[in-house]
Amino acid sequence: MDTATPAVTVALHDGETVVAQSSQVDARRHGELLLPAVDRVLNEAGLKLDAVTGLVVGVGPGPYTGLRVGLVTAAAFASALGVPVHGLCTLDGLAYAAGAEGLEGPFAVATDARRKEVYWARYADARTRVTEPSVDRPADIAERLAGLPVVGAGARLYPEAFQDAREPEHQSAAALAALAAERLAAGDEDGFLEPLPMYLRRPDAQVPKNYKVVTPQ
Structure with missing residues (x-):
């Protein structure tokens, strides 16, 4: 999965080919679209989440809010399923x-x-x-x-x-999964990144520097 760009994209790969995929382009609805996309991909493949043996997630670079949706979801799935999660540059x-x-x-x-x-x-x-x-x-x-x-x-x-x-204009989880499968098959563990956000700059939202301090009377 990858949410580092306006594309909310999910794919299921069996190690040899892409089994199912879903991509929607909406820069403001990553959190709303990601889990339904996961459900849609699994349903298309006729599988349940517990069939997943590993996760691949795009780590960016990307804007702060959208990027972390995919990373947090991948981490949650990995923890619940007890499977590894591999990071790749978007x-x-x-x-x-x-x-x-x-x-x-x-x-x-x-x-x-x-x-x-x-x-x-x-x-x-x-x-x-x-x-x-x-x-x-x-x-x-x-x-x-x-x-x-x-x-x-x-x-x-x-x-x-x-x-x-x-082309392509937008990210595809199918391509990300295929790249990961290729590297895993080759034993190229160095080709992966830690599943941590690659921001490259500070987030847009910041704590005000000169906020008013209210003290008790």
Whole structure:
């Protein structure tokens, strides 16, 4: 599952192929949409939650509120079921999906970070990220990514900076699960991250610095 972008996306993978999947794009309803999506995917596969033997969750980068919905849900399921949970960079899922659609490297991935910024990273190919995820204004990285195809919603939001926007626009849990299955089959435990949020910047909501202190009379 992944809720680090406006896409609330869930998939079930049996180690060889995607069995069922669901994706809805709604930047404001991650908490409302995620659990019904899990139910829908399991029902489509004809399975119960206790059939799940492992979880994969996108760790971002992403905005604070949406991102933590997926991470907390994955942690709760893992605790209840007694199964492992593996973290993957959300940008890596988009890169893997782009490769499945025929895009060859090098290229970049950019998602909407709000505040007129994007989360982004460069890739040598669909499986190989060559920079750490970052958050920047599109104009500040346009020259560094000049001539490269750029995958994701961030590219479509800022066409003046990213002139070669490519599909997919939104994250897919099916691609994230397929990437995880590939790494697990290869015994590549180093290819996973701790299932902790990758924010890259402070949350929008902050405690006021100069709030009024009320003391008892």
